[in-house]
Amino acid sequence: MTMRDKSAWYKHPWPWILMAGPGLVIVAGVVTVWLAVVSNDGLVTDDYYKQGLAVNQRMHRDHQASALGLHADLMRSDGKVRLLLGAAAEVSLPETLVVKLAHPTRAGQDQLVEMKAEGQGFYSGQLLADVGGRWVISIEDPAGQWRLQGEWVADSGEPLRLETKLEK
Structure with missing residues (x-):
């Protein structure tokens, strides 16, 4: 051995x-x-079925914005958001608007900004935190009658043009 x-x-x-x-x-x-x-599954919602049923209600608001010929230009500077809202037809613009900034992957960074009218279709509001990267933007009237939506790259420096062109 x-x-x-x-x-x-x-x-x-x-x-x-x-x-x-x-x-x-x-x-x-x-x-x-x-x-x-x-870990938290941030993209999964508890009420996904109810959200699916509400799609037709949200689409109605998009159709209403299209019928009014609404369009908006959104820009940011120094922690503020500025908005120019216009319409093809003679429409009475509200005194306030609600702008929702939704981050595509991080729900904790979403912001809800109340925009106040400054006259002639101009609105401004204060951001809660600085935004960068890609965002899903939704502009709504306080009564919930219409809505404009789009995607915005906040770092681009270019204003975002929102228009609703829906086929009937």
């Missing part, structure tokens, strides 16, 4: 090297299960 045969198996490096792969897989699986349990 050689000296090597007399030593215990755990004193050799090869069994440990061979067990390292499956051991790492087990540790990675435990970490993955832990992350799945403790």
Whole structure:
């Protein structure tokens, strides 16, 4: 017998090297299960069925904005949002508007900005936090009769033009 045969198996490096792969897989699986349990699925809503049923009601507001010929230019500067609202027909513009800024992936960053009229279709409001990147914008009248929607890249420096052109 050689000296090597007399030593215990755990004193050799090869069994440990061979067990390292499956051991790492087990540790990675435990970490993955832990992350799945403790993390928040921010994109999943609890009332997705009710939201699906309300699509027709929201589409009615888009059709109403189209019928009125509404269009808006949205821009930001120094923590403020400015809006120029116009219409193809003679429409009485409201004193206030609601602008919803929804982040596509982080619901915690969404903002609701109340815009006050400054005259001749101009509105302004204060942002709660600075915005950057891509946003889904929704402009609504306080009565909920019409809505303009679009996507905005806030970092582009260009104003966002919102128009509703729906086919009937």
